[in-house]
Amino acid sequence: MTEVVTDDLPELWTHEPHVHLAFKPGDSVAAIETNATPGFQGSKSDAPDLLLERSERFAQLQEMLYANSLSGDTRKVLLVLQGMDTAGKGGIVKHVVGAGNPQGIQYANFGKPTEEELAHDFLWRIERKVPTPGHVGVFDRSHYEDVLIVRVHDLVAPEVWSTRYDTINDFEKRLTLDGTTIVKVAMFVSLDEQKKRLAERLDRPDKFWKYNPADVDERLLWPRYQEAYQAMLERTSTDLAPWHVIPCDRKWYARLAVTELLIEALEGLDLSWPAADFDVEAEKKRLAGA
Amino acid sequence: MTEVVTDDLPELWTHEPHVHLAFKPGDSVAAIETNATPGFQGSKSDAPDLLLERSERFAQLQEMLYANSLSGDTRKVLLVLQGMDTAGKGGIVKHVVGAGNPQGIQYANFGKPTEEELAHDFLWRIERKVPTPGHVGVFDRSHYEDVLIVRVHDLVAPEVWSTRYDTINDFEKRLTLDGTTIVKVAMFVSLDEQKKRLAERLDRPDKFWKYNPADVDERLLWPRYQEAYQAMLERTSTDLAPWHVIPCDRKWYARLAVTELLIEALEGLDLSWPAADFDVEAEKKRLAGA
Numbered sequence: 001m002t003e004v005v006t007d008d009l010p011e012l013w014t015h016e017p018h019v020h021l022a023f024k025p026g027d028s029v030a031a032i033e034t035n036a037t038p039g040f041q042g043s044k045s046d047a048p049d050l051l052l053e054r055s056e057r058f059a060q061l062q063e064m065l066y067a068n069s070l071s072g073d074t075r076k077v078l079l080v081l082q083g084m085d086t087a088g089k090g091g092i093v094k095h096v097v098g099a100g101n102p103q104g105i106q107y108a109n110f111g112k113p114t115e116e117e118l119a120h121d122f123l124w125r126i127e128r129k130v131p132t133p134g135h136v137g138v139f140d141r142s143h144y145e146d147v148l149i150v151r152v153h154d155l156v157a158p159e160v161w162s163t164r165y166d167t168i169n170d171f172e173k174r175l176t177l178d179g180t181t182i183v184k185v186a187m188f189v190s191l192d193e194q195k196k197r198l199a200e201r202l203d204r205p206d207k208f209w210k211y212n213p214a215d216v217d218e219r220l221l222w223p224r225y226q227e228a229y230q231a232m233l234e235r236t237s238t239d240l241a242p243w244h245v246i247p248c249d250r251k252w253y254a255r256l257a258v259t260e261l262l263i264e265a266l267e268g269l270d271l272s273w274p275a276a277d278f279d280v281e282a283e284k285k286r287l288a289g290a
Numbered sequence: 291m292t293e294v295v296t297d298d299l300p301e302l303w304t305h306e307p308h309v310h311l312a313f314k315p316g317d318s319v320a321a322i323e324t325n326a327t328p329g330f331q332g333s334k335s336d337a338p339d340l341l342l343e344r345s346e347r348f349a350q351l352q353e354m355l356y357a358n359s360l361s362g363d364t365r366k367v368l369l370v371l372q373g374m375d376t377a378g379k380g381g382i383v384k385h386v387v388g389a390g391n392p393q394g395i396q397y398a399n400f401g402k403p404t405e406e407e408l409a410h411d412f413l414w415r416i417e418r419k420v421p422t423p424g425h426v427g428v429f430d431r432s433h434y435e436d437v438l439i440v441r442v443h444d445l446v447a448p449e450v451w452s453t454r455y456d457t458i459n460d461f462e463k464r465l466t467l468d469g470t471t472i473v474k475v476a477m478f479v480s481l482d483e484q485k486k487r488l489a490e491r492l493d494r495p496d497k498f499w500k501y502n503p504a505d506v507d508e509r510l511l512w513p514r515y516q517e518a519y520q521a522m523l524e525r526t527s528t529d530l531a532p533w534h535v536i537p538c539d540r541k542w543y544a545r546l547a548v549t550e551l552l553i554e555a556l557e558g559l560d561l562s563w564p565a566a567d568f569d570v571e572a573e574k575k576r577l578a579g580a
Contacts, residue, residue, distance in 0.1 A: 067499035094391045101384045102397040102428065109393065138392065195577060202574050208566040209357035213573055219580045276498040283503055284492050287485060290509045 009260070010050060012042035017260040023186075023243040029230045034190040035249035040256065047252035054259045055099035061266035062136050064273060066104035069134020071274045075179040076131040077265050079258075080139045082148070082232075083187030084225065085215045086197035087248045088255075089140055092185075096258050097138050106137040110145060122146040122164065123171055130175060136262070143168055147232050152224045165235035172241040181265045182241040185258055186233065191222060193249045299550070300340060302332035307550040311534040313476075313527045319520045324480040325539035330546065337542035344549045345389035351556035352426050354563060356394035359424020361564045365469040366421040367555050369548075370429045372438070372522075373477030374515065375505045376487035377538045378545075379430055382475075386548050387428050396427040400435060412436040412454065413461055420465060426552070433458055437522055442514045455525035462531040471555045472531040475548055476523065481512060483539045 009016055020038035042050065065075065079097065081089045097105060108129035117125040123143055131137025147168070151161045172182055189197070201211040218225070237243040244261060248254040299306055310328035332340065355365065369387065371379045387395060398419035407415040413433055421427025437458070441451045462472055479487070491501040508515070527533040534551060538544040 070499055090393065093393050097392050098388075098390075100388075100392075102387050102390075102392065102395050103380065103383050103399065103430065105392050105397075107392040107395075140393065195580070198577050199574070202570055202577065205566075206563045208570070209360055209564050211566070211568070211573070213568050213576075216573070216576050216580045273496045274499050276495075276501070278501070278503050280492055280498070283501070283506070284489070286503075286506050287488055287492065290485070290506045 010054070012046055012050060013039055013260065014041055015039050016264055017257045018242075018244060018264060021244040021246060021257060021261070023233045023237045023245050025234070027233070027245065029188070029226050029233065029245075032188050032245060032247060034188050034193065034247045036247045037250060037253045038247065040253060044250065044252050047256060051095070051252070051256055051259065054256070054263065055096070058096075058259055058262050058266070059099050059101065061263065061271060062100040062104050064271040065136065065266060065269065066101070066134040068271060068274050071277060073274075074133040075181070075269055076133055076135050076137065077181045077183065077262070078131050078137045078139065078175065079262060080142045080144070080182065080184045081187065082142060082144045082185070083246075083248065084189065084194065084222075085212075085218060086194045086201075087187035087189045088251050089187060090210075091251055092187075092255060092258050093138060093140055095255050096262070097136070099259075100136055104135050106131045106135045107140065108137065109140040110142055123167070126171075131180065133179070143171070144232055144236075147236075148225065148228045151228045151231075152221055165231070168236050169238055169241075172236075172238070176240045181268065183261050183265050184237075184241055184243045185246055185261065186229065186243055187246045187248045187254060188229075189248045191219065194219065300344070302336055302340060303329055303550065304331055305329050306554055307547045308532075308534060308554060311536060311547060311551070313523045313533040313535050315524070317523070317535065319478070319516045319523065322478050322535060322537060324478050324483065324537045326537045327540060327543045328537065330543060334540070334542050337546060341385070341542070341546055341549060344546070344553065345386070348386075348549055348552050348556070349389050349391065351553065351561060352390045352394050354561040355426065355556060355559065356391070356424040358561060358564050361567060363564075364423040365471070365559055366423055366425050366427065367471045367473065367552070368421050368427045368429065368465065369552060370432045370434070370472065370474045371477065372432060372434045372475070373536075373538065374479065374484065374512075375502075375508060376484045376491075377477035377479045378541050379477060380500075381541055382477075382545060382548050383428060383430055385545050386552070387426070389549075390426055394425050396421045396425045397430065398427065399430040400432055413457070416461075421470065423469070433461070434522055434526075437526075438515065438518045441518045441521075442511055455521070458526050459528055459531075462526075462528065466530045471558065473551050473555050474527075474531055474533045475536055475551065476519065476533055477536050477538045477544060478519075479538045481509065484509065 017039055065077065081092055083089050093107065097107070110125065113125065126143045129137070129139070147161055147164050150156055176182060198211065198215060201207040233243050233245070246254050246257055307329055355367065371382055373379050383397065387397070400415065403415065416433045419427070437451055437454050440446055466472060488501065488505060491497040523533050523535070536544050536547055
């Protein structure tokens with residue numbers, strides 16, 4: 001069995017990203033500096049090479065997690081992405097998670113619930129998509145929609161959504177006890193940056209498909225969303241499954257930061273390549289004669 | 291709406307790969323030159339740059355397929371990978387399919403069937419994993435296991451497996467009529483190359499997890515597998531879903547070839563970016579005021 005050489009955090013980071021990004025009691029959504037780059041002392045020009053290098057580290061760890069599942073390790077990682085429209089969830093999926101091997105990645109997207117989904121408890125559709133052993137799962141939106149858009153648009157009564165924070169904490173505790181490391185990422189852009197990004201979608205025919213007229217209506221509800229995000233962070237950032245708040249006006253920063261959060265989560269599992277469950281020397285002889 | 295500029299096939303290919311790789315009646319599995327590079331006039335040193343360039347083309351088309359599904363296009367692509375151990379299925383998943391966006395990729399792996407799966411018809415577990423609209427699905431092994439390993443190891447009676455070729459053709463016809471473009475890829479390595487690759491797995495502790503002592507036993511059954519592959523190719527290479535035979539002693543060739551087959555399949559759909567289903571100018575004004 002070989003030991004894993006753990007790469008050190010690149011010097012361009014002053015601290016492990018979670019130190020700066022973890023939501024802390026008292027933090028205010030209204031006060032998030034969405035164009036900041038907490039903990040990172042490099043610049044945009046450093047980003048492409050660094051992302052490539054750290055993506056390879058992520059991919060290596062992800063493969064190691066998968067390899068271990070073949071010999072019975074049931075652990076898995078779940079990345080939960082929440083954020084306003086244009087915050088860059090899609091970019092994280094494409095440029096961060098996309099560095100992994102499709103064999104070990106499980107992607108799930110939670111849009112408007114179907115009739116069948118609505119006929120069940122709000123966690124029913126979520127349960128069906130939790131990652132299986134050895135996988136890195138990604139939720140592109142998640143069960144948190146049920147305390148965000150649902151709360152803002154009064155889609156259920158306050159007596160209903162208000163119970164969901166505790167329900168979610170119980171659910172995530174159960175996943176954690178089952179061997180899931182949960183990495184929760186809340187992505188924030190400024191209203192100005194959002195306007196810029198929506199305008200770009202309207203300027204480029206290859207981006208029309210990403211534009212939804214409802215996005216403009218949602219902008220007008222930003223104060224209510226802020227309130228909903230604030231409650232979400234306060235009530236569901238737990239020791240087992242803390243929230244990270246990512247400033248996303250600079251896409252390159254958000255991608256670097258989430259890559260590091262995934263690497264931290266995977267390194268926390270102390271993975272190594274699984275030992276052979278066969279006699280290596282005997283197999284070499286058998287192979288030579290076959 | 292913008293027209294898609296279709297990249298031309300790179301000059302290093304003399305023909306579109308399917309011309310050389312499509313299985314033709316009379317072709318013999320025993321005669322496959324596994325170290326050949328049919329239709330490719332470049333060399334190994336050309337491969338990395340070319341794969342990168344063509345992977346981007348694949349990723350662009352894959353995203354376009356996904357984008358169209360959001361406005362109701364139900365088409366999808368299914369890549370079926372079959373091949374002996376070490377032929378390089380995993381490398382295709384990682385290095386070819388991995389260039390796509392996890393949002394639009396659906397990966398499924400078919401190993402030894404579970405008890406629940408065995409309690410159903412052999413296509414039951416397959417049906418559950420066929421790609422949904424807008425996606426590129428990948429089958430890492432597939433329903434063809436049921437006429438390969440199952441036939442070679444007499445896991446069901448000949449009266450049973452012998453009916454499956456027609457059943458599979460009917461099934462694939464149904465998928466095709468439902469808008470699925472099926473790309474079937476049979477991957478072959480020589481026994482010598484296989485021995486080399488298995489030996490490497492035994493030499494590298496980071497590869498032990500990919501080694502299975504049963505692989506050596508399967509080598510001894512190669513003549514029976516050849517016979518089973520021959521029957522599979524002859525009986526299930528149809529106009530709607532033809533087989534491609536990929537020589538895989540050179541991994542770089544196999545990856546380039548499968549990338550081109552996927553690009554061909556996607557280009558065959560004549561995709562373009564979907565038109566806006568909203569009034570672009572009106573939205574620009576609305577956004578400016580929001």
